[in-house]
Amino acid sequence: MATTETNAPTLHADKNHHQQPIPPVRRNGRWSGYRHLLWARILELKREPEVVFWVFVFPLLLAAGLGIAFRNKPADITSVVVIDGAGAQKTLAMLQHSAARSTVLATILDRDVALKAFHFGKFDLAVEANSDGSYTYYYDPARPESVLSRAEIDSALQSAAGRKDALTTSARASSEPGSRYIDFLIPGLLGMNLMNSGMWGVGFALVEMRQRKLLKRFVATPMRRSDFLLALTSSRLVLMVVEVGLLLGFGVLVFHMRVQGSILSVILLGSVGAVAFGGVGLLTACRAQKIETVSGLINVVMMPMWIFSGVFFSYQRFPAITLPFIKALPLTALNDALRATILEGASLGSQSGRLLVLAVWGGVSFILALRWFRWT
């Protein structure tokens, strides 16, 4: 560690002949302020129960909740409602004796009740046998399971009615770790968590200190302003390691997730992400005077990324024309890079484009924030 000591006040030291300061017993080195600021920040975070909850517990709860809700159901059951009428019993019998009977759960209900239940998502499909011997399917094109169900039930009914398949096929279910929803989700949650805690941990903390006049008190000392901002940002790195460890550990232990890439790469990606979002948080908070103002700003900045950056579902669902913009968002870059590394074992080098996106966001934000920063 470089210890360039600041010179003692020699210019006028001899003038105050009547002044007899207590001889100092210590001399602080160049990085003393930075180290103490970083340590103070970590102590404060550790002692704040809300931080512990939102940064560490909440993402785990989210992962657990979503992991359970979207767990792979055994051999995907299709639930179908047959609308009561003349051909209803026959239809039910056809389904129950078809080759697909093990994956179809069918019931007969009155028309109104049946359609209502279908609209509420209780059934994937509603089938009605018409009086002329034809069938009508009610399905929801917006629900993938409904679309699938239509094809499956149609095939089952056609076969039961005597259609002969031209080919002999067989199918095997695959729900290997690595291709399930939870595998998709965990890296996304990791990215989102790094964004959340970066924005709140830096942005909110700064405005709070500004409101308390603590920033003003700090700049009234010889503290280096860059040390302060550096300490605030690097406190994020310490937290990041814990966040990454917890979420990945949770995925591995509870959901038997497999981390394909190296942990070191994941940590490095996490660091770049944490620092980039620290920079964005700094910019968001560079002038706000009130906590209410910065809370609003932080939400405005984060909201689009929650939606577009592929945290809970793939952003490929958005129109192709929007994809370049979506990919330019820092959280998209971070999530993509984390998924590629964790799920596919991609090397850091192959993620250089995404790392560059993060670096540009972080770097530009940091520079602008320093330029506009308000200490008092």
Add this chain to the structure above:
Amino acid sequence: MGTIETTVECTNLRKTYDGKVEAVRGLSLRIEAGECFGLLGPNGAGKTTTIEILEGLLAPTSGEVRIFGHTWNDNPRQLREWIGISLQETRLSEKLNVRETIELFASFYSEPRPAADILEELQLTEKSDAWVSKLSGGQKQRLAVATALVGNPRILFLDEPTTGLDPQSRRQLWDIIRTFQKKGGTVLLTTHYMDEAERLCDRLAIVDHGVIIAEGTPSDLIDRLGGHHVVEFQVNNGANNNDNLERWRSLPSVESVRREDSTVCLSVREPHLTIPALLDAVTSHGHQLEHLSTRQASLEDVFVLLTGRHLRED
């Protein structure tokens, strides 16, 4: 060397907020090494703006500040090493304890004092492991001063250091300030408490509407009243209107007269000459005395004489 050395000096300071509000309107002062200098004035007089300009936290609209002969543009870091500051209102991190807070501030200075010494001196040793959020108002204020002293400063800037504190906490802080001064330190403080200014300050500047309206030692300022005693009385029969004030002015040893509501206040050099004459005058005019008291003149009286208002008008 023997000559008195100026530590803080400012000339013709002006500060205008948003191009409209003139908080400071041409203020000059010099503070000598080793003295305790007070800026006394009512709320909104421009004291905080002035002290924050001197501390280098606010840029003046015009005018110049020199501390040990340096301006804030010369070598701000070195100046910050030499001064210790307590702002009017700082809420230190609540989740740090007292020692951690002092250590944190110590870490910013190249040659700080040991935290244990500071804790001892400010009577915070017992509280050194307590979180800041658990401290009383007086303890918080002592901690604020501790963060100012830990850098081993030569000048201490204190903005309203005892506002809102109980009498005992105020006296504790006064002792701390005197101790610092005894070791050769220079103090600049702002206050709207005249008793604080009188007891603590070697010299004072009375500030009103952004300018200094009087400057000197507390006793110099009180001398300007012409008398060190104040005789206050009330009489019945409408003796309190302005026409009658001149009558009291002509009593022996009276230097000035003013009226506050129904009370007449006389600034008096020698009360033992004035009071018998006053009693005679009251009787001979057919009035009846309803109240009479004498007291030492204070800076409050000086302020009222100069501005016609009280320091603390709520």
